[in-house]
Amino acid sequence: MSMTDPVADFLTRMRNAMMRRHPTVECDVSKIKLEIAKILKKEGFIEDFRNFKSDKGLPRLEVNLKYDPNGESVIRGLKRISTPGLRRHTGYRNLHAVYSGQGVAIITTSKGMMTDFDCREQKIGGEVICHVW
Numbered sequence: 732m733s734m735t736d737p738v739a740d741f742l743t744r745m746r747n748a749m750m751r752r753h754p755t756v757e758c759d760v761s762k763i764k765l766e767i768a769k770i771l772k773k774e775g776f777i778e779d780f781r782n783f784k785s786d787k788g789l790p791r792l793e794v795n796l797k798y799d800p801n802g803e804s805v806i807r808g809l810k811r812i813s814t815p816g817l818r819r820h821t822g823y824r825n826l827h828a829v830y831s832g833q834g835v836a837i838i839t840t841s842k843g844m845m846t847d848f849d850c851r852e853q854k855i856g857g858e859v860i861c862h863v864w
Contacts, residue, residue: 735815738763742809742861749796749804760792766844767837767860768794774835774846776806776863812836812859822856834864 734740741764748756758764760782768780771794778795785791797805813819821838826847829836836847840857850856 736811737761738767738860739811739814741767742811745794745796745806746809749806752798752802752804753796755793755795757791757793760790763839763844763860764792766839768792770835770837770844770846771806771863774863806863808834808862808864810862812861819859820857821859823850823854824856826850826856826859829862830864834862836862 737759741758744756744758765780765782768777771777772779776797778797780792780794783791783793799805826836826838829847837860838845838847838850838857839860840850840855842853842855844860845853
């Protein structure tokens with residue numbers, strides 16, 4: 732079975748794991764998923780992540796989810812913006828704060844993947860991958 736949107740699958744796995752209060756979520760690894768995980772860790776949305784080989788020798792990504800003292804997920808929402816069928820590109824002037832600055836937009840640019848804040852700071856636009864709040 733081929734997957735048409737691995738990033739949407741990754742976000743959905745995280746969303747489902749958070750709803751069930753799982754401590755970790757595991758999926759196939761790719762460069763874009765690793766970059767998303769790096770940004771989520773840097774912004775404080777997840778505890779940590781690791782790239783490892785499974786028992787069968789396949790590369791995997793494990794994300795340690797983060798919960799507040801009440802057991803609620805730190806991530807309140809994940810939304811895929813740009814899809815394989817409809818790419819969403821924007822200039823840095825059109826990047827608006829996600830949930831009044833409570834969240835971040837993850838954007839892939841010519842200088843790598845970064846948050847909406849970094850894009851506005853460096854004055855570069857790109858493809859809006861997803862919003863996290």
